[in-house]
Amino acid sequence: MRYNDSIQTIKGIGAVKAKYFKALGINNIEDILTYYPKRYEDRTVIKPISQLTIENLETIIGTITNVQETMPRRGLSILKVLVKDSSGVIELDWFNQKFLKSKMSIGSKIIATGKIRASYYRLSMNNPEFEILDQVAKDFVPNAILPVYSANERITQKILRNTMQEILKGIKEVPENLPVEVIKKFSLVDKITSLQEIHFPKNKESLLIARHRLVFEELFLIQCFLVYVKKINSTRHKGIKHLLDSKLSQAVYKMLPFSLTKDQKKAWCEIKADMERDIPMQRLLQGDVGSGKTIIAILSLVKTVENGYQGAFMVPTEILAMQHYQVLIGLLSQHKIKVGMLVGSLKKNEKEAIVLALANGNIDIIVGTHALIQENIQFNNLGLVVTDEQHRFGVRQRALLQEKGISPDILVMTATPIPRTMTLTVYGDLDVSLIKELPPGRKPIKSFLRTPDKRSLIYQFVLREIEKGRQAYIVCPLIESSEKIDTVSVTDIFDELSSNIFKEVKCALLHGKLSKDEKDTVMKEFYCGNIKVLVSTTVIEVGVNVPNASVMVIEGAERFGLSQLHQLRGRIGRGEYQSYCILISHSNSKDTFERLSVMESVSDGFILAEEDLKLRGPGQFFGMRQHGLNDLKIADIFLDTDTLLQARLAAAEVINDTLLFNKFEPILKSHYKEYWENINFC
Ligand SMILES: Nc1ncnc2c1ncn2[C@@H]1O[C@H](COP(=O)(O)OP(=O)(O)OP(=O)(O)O)[C@@H](O)[C@H]1O
Numbered sequence: 244m245r246y247n248d249s250i251q252t253i254k255g256i257g258a259v260k261a262k263y264f265k266a267l268g269i270n271n272i273e274d275i276l277t278y279y280p281k282r283y284e285d286r287t288v289i290k291p292i293s294q295l296t297i298e299n300l301e302t303i304i305g306t307i308t309n310v311q312e313t314m315p316r317r318g319l320s321i322l323k324v325l326v327k328d329s330s331g332v333i334e335l336d337w338f339n340q341k342f343l344k345s346k347m348s349i350g351s352k353i354i355a356t357g358k359i360r361a362s363y364y365r366l367s368m369n370n371p372e373f374e375i376l377d378q379v380a381k382d383f384v385p386n387a388i389l390p391v392y393s394a395n396e397r398i399t400q401k402i403l404r405n406t407m408q409e410i411l412k413g414i415k416e417v418p419e420n421l422p423v424e425v426i427k428k429f430s431l432v433d434k435i436t437s438l439q440e441i442h443f444p445k446n447k448e449s450l451l452i453a454r455h456r457l458v459f460e461e462l463f464l465i466q467c468f469l470v471y472v473k474k475i476n477s478t479r480h481k482g483i484k485h486l487l488d489s490k491l492s493q494a495v496y497k498m499l500p501f502s503l504t505k506d507q508k509k510a511w512c513e514i515k516a517d518m519e520r521d522i523p524m525q526r527l528l529q530g531d532v533g534s535g536k537t538i539i540a541i542l543s544l545v546k547t548v549e550n551g552y553q554g555a556f557m558v559p560t561e562i563l564a565m566q567h568y569q570v571l572i573g574l575l576s577q578h579k580i581k582v583g584m585l586v587g588s589l590k591k592n593e594k595e596a597i598v599l600a601l602a603n604g605n606i607d608i609i610v611g612t613h614a615l616i617q618e619n620i621q622f623n624n625l626g627l628v629v630t631d632e633q634h635r636f637g638v639r640q641r642a643l644l645q646e647k648g649i650s651p652d653i654l655v656m657t658a659t660p661i662p663r664t665m666t667l668t669v670y671g672d673l674d675v676s677l678i679k680e681l682p683p684g685r686k687p688i689k690s691f692l693r694t695p696d697k698r699s700l701i702y703q704f705v706l707r708e709i710e711k712g713r714q715a716y717i718v719c720p721l722i723e724s725s726e727k728i729d730t731v732s733v734t735d736i737f738d739e740l741s742s743n744i745f746k747e748v749k750c751a752l753l754h755g756k757l758s759k760d761e762k763d764t765v766m767k768e769f770y771c772g773n774i775k776v777l778v779s780t781t782v783i784e785v786g787v788n789v790p791n792a793s794v795m796v797i798e799g800a801e802r803f804g805l806s807q808l809h810q811l812r813g814r815i816g817r818g819e820y821q822s823y824c825i826l827i828s829h830s831n832s833k834d835t836f837e838r839l840s841v842m843e844s845v846s847d848g849f850i851l852a853e854e855d856l857k858l859r860g861p862g863q864f865f866g867m868r869q870h871g872l873n874d875l876k877i878a879d880i881f882l883d884t885d886t887l888l889q890a891r892l893a894a895a896e897v898i899n900d901t902l903l904f905n906k907f908e909p910i911l912k913s914h915y916k917e918y919w920e921n922i923n924f925c
Pocket residue numbers: 501502503504507530531532533534535536537538657658682683785786787788790813817
């Protein structure tokens with residue numbers, strides 16, 4: 244049996260079973276061996292029922308004494324199974340899992356693991372993991388630590404455990420991904436032992452050692468890839484060596500309406516230093532909402548223009564493109580810098596004119612959306628690309644952008660402050676500049692979480708703020724009302740508010756389905772203060788900057804992640820005025836209310852991003868795949884920080900040591916087949 248043999252080479256697995264394995268993402272031996280347990284059932288700590296602790300995760304063994312199925316309401320069935328041991332009785336409850344009934348026969352022995360709850364008259368577990376012992380009696384190991392996998396109805400725990408055991412007995416060789424030098428240096432255990440131990444650990448210590456090795460390997464491979472991409476990008480071609488700032492840069496700098504904060508100055512120095520080297524810049528500018536990243540981007544773009552190159556400023560939404568376009572025109576046209584805008588919704592002839600002007604060098608700075616990386620777009624002399632990316636661009640898209648020039652400098656901006664270790668994983672191919680402080684004079688936003696019955700009071704408050712001269716955003720998750728989703732839509736809210744409480748106030752509606760001209764008009768009117776209330780979907784989420792807007796009401800707040808709420812809230816509190824954010828939750832769930840209430844007390848984007856990461860997992864949060872990275876199979880971005888830092892160091896050593904790298908390259912290449920061509924396309 245070999246590592247990449249199909250799963251069907253295992254005795255007892257035919258085409259049908261293989262199909263079910265496939266549904267779990269398992270196609271070959273490697274897939275199954277790296278199908279790691281989601282947790283373990285520690286039979287070394289089985290407790291008598293009378294000694295269980297409420298709220299703890301516990302394991303019990305007992306005899307089934309009663310099986311009952313109830314249907315308290317339509318759509319809900321509960322299977323209640325009573326289990327007793329010599330010390331007491333516990334109730335095991337499964338919800339909507341009728342099929343389990345046939346497995347529960349009175350008199351059978353069962354082992355179950357779950358969180359202990361106390362109902363009125365007895366202890367219980369909800370949806371515990373379980374095994375009927377009579378069926379596995381011959382394999383039953385009383386004092387073992389057993390793996391618990393994500394199983395399903397067809398591929399049960401038992402099948403997974405047995406298959407795993409079968410493979411571990413039969414496998415002759417497992418390819419080693421780590422260079423021997425690294426294994427030695429970090430005293431790691433060998434691959435086959437680590438796989439044996441991760442699935443069937445001898446004890447807790449050996450399990451930890453095995454896990455450490457596998458986590459190291461996973462993070463090491465990712466880091467090698469990222470360090471390699473970084474190296475290739477900086478050595479493949481000579482970059483553009485911008486000269487020291489001269490008249491134009493200095494004139495724009497002098498005319499800024501404020502002086503830069505300490506962090507902005509530091510970031511600007513780092514960027515300038517990169518641009519003045521002949522190695523292409525690959526830098527991430529990370530700063531919380533409203534921390535003043537845009538001006539740094541503008542200064543960089545001016546610097547490239549001053550040196551005779553074109554600059555591209557790429558943003559995630561058309562509204563943001565329009566906003567930046569206006570700011571650039573306002574700031575730069577007096578210096579004779581020609582600014583253009585390219586977005587998907589321009590008319591054909593407008594687009595053609597822009598495309599032509601870009602190609603023959605009649606535009607110095609272009610602001611645009613994804614339209615900028617389309618194939619037909621040619622630059623005359625591209626020197627710098629700034630992407631305001633909101634995590635929508637990965638390694639691959641950045642490579643496409645670079646292709647538009649001869650190794651232009653690249654500056655990526657993000658407003659999602661993520662933990663440093665996470666940055667190393669998601670943006671590991673970039674250098675990082677950080678803007679932590681906000682510009683002076685900002686007042687912390689006051690945030691409140693409310694239920695829909697307080698709406699009328701909330702909108703009266705908004706009206707009072709408008710009467711004071713401020714502007715407001717009302718954000719809704721949906722464009723039109725939908726019967727299925729119990730939350731308000733932007734059109735309903737707009738109709739309701741503009742004909743009642745705000746009937747004397749100028750309100751406008753904004754969502755992605757409006758035409759470019761409609762969006763343009765609404766945003767212009769809102770920027771200049773004519774529109775007082777903007778009822779909008781999340782199209783305003785990124786970057787929109789109207790410092791006079793001081794109130795935001797977010798309807799259906801339960802439908803947003805914390806980081807997204809933070810981004811939305813970041814549209815206010817951008818000027819001198821006290822700002823208020825009111826979240827209206829339509830959910831009755833206590834958990835949701837608790838999750839959202841974090842917004843009332845926490846204004847630090849780092850903390851909110853961390854909370855989000857814990858709740859939603861890094862894969863979902865960042866769309867890791869988009870970044871050219873697979874979801875993590877075993878490493879935990881919070882728990883394994885130290886291992887990640889070690890892996891990063893080890894990766895840098897291997898990539899920068901020609902001898903080591905030559906031996907290791909085929910392994911790296913086989914892991915990143917899909918991306919290899921892209922990285923090495925030139
Ligand atoms: N040093 C500064 N002093 C005073 N005001 C500043 C300073 N830097 C930027 N600003 C102002 O702060 C506001 C927010 O800046 P900017 O739009 O650049 O933030 P950002 O980091 O891009 O935010 P977001 O990620 O939310 O788009 C703008 O009105 C800008 O003019």
